[in-house]
Amino acid sequence: MSRVEIERIGKHESAPTRAWMIGLAGWLVPGLGHLLQGRWVRALLLAATVWLCFLSGLWMGGHLFSVGGSEQGLSALLQFPPMIANLGSGILYIVSWLFGVGFADDPAHAARATFEYGNTFLLVAGLLNYLGMLDAFDIAAGRKA
Amino acid sequence: MRHFLVMTAFAVMAAVVFGTVAKDTPRDRLTYGLKVFLEFMAIGLLLSWVLYFLPF
Numbered sequence: 001m002s003r004v005e006i007e008r009i010g011k012h013e014s015a016p017t018r019a020w021m022i023g024l025a026g027w028l029v030p031g032l033g034h035l036l037q038g039r040w041v042r043a044l045l046l047a048a049t050v051w052l053c054f055l056s057g058l059w060m061g062g063h064l065f066s067v068g069g070s071e072q073g074l075s076a077l078l079q080f081p082p083m084i085a086n087l088g089s090g091i092l093y094i095v096s097w098l099f100g101v102g103f104a105d106d107p108a109h110a111a112r113a114t115f116e117y118g119n120t121f122l123l124v125a126g127l128l129n130y131l132g133m134l135d136a137f138d139i140a141a142g143r144k145a
Numbered sequence: 146m147r148h149f150l151v152m153t154a155f156a157v158m159a160a161v162v163f164g165t166v167a168k169d170t171p172r173d174r175l176t177y178g179l180k181v182f183l184e185f186m187a188i189g190l191l192l193s194w195v196l197y198f199l200p201f
Binding site: 042045046049050052053056060114117120121124128131132134135144145 | 147151154155158159161162163165166169
């Protein structure tokens, strides 16, 4: 095997690892995946949007979902899909979980007029960040410009 | 009025991300983002009027 082929294979194999790391960074900190690749305009737009969406959701009294609360059986299982969506916000979800912000099951809290809006904004913040993460991964893997 | 503002904010945020991750050129991204925004607004208003006439 020639040196050129070894280098080509080495490059080919190292690209996915880098892409995974970029994707992970993009998930953990919204916009970081693009920032690490020098796409600072896209990074700024994604970060600003995800942060704004998440903080608006919290401000409107939205609820963050987690598995392992007081729910049992099917009710606990139903918490799983929205938790996956919320988890897309990366560090925003983790910090909120550490400080217990947005996780309270309070009927008075749920009675707020903007409660459902807040829920939707929190869910969508995570889903939008998943899109940004996949875009950063694709750019790093050379699938798009 | 608050409902409309929330819907508009939602449409703007979704359109910004959709426009950012889709297409290849800045012009195409801007066009696509605007199109997504208008679609969100139009469908939202249409659905709100349809639901307004439903008796339940």
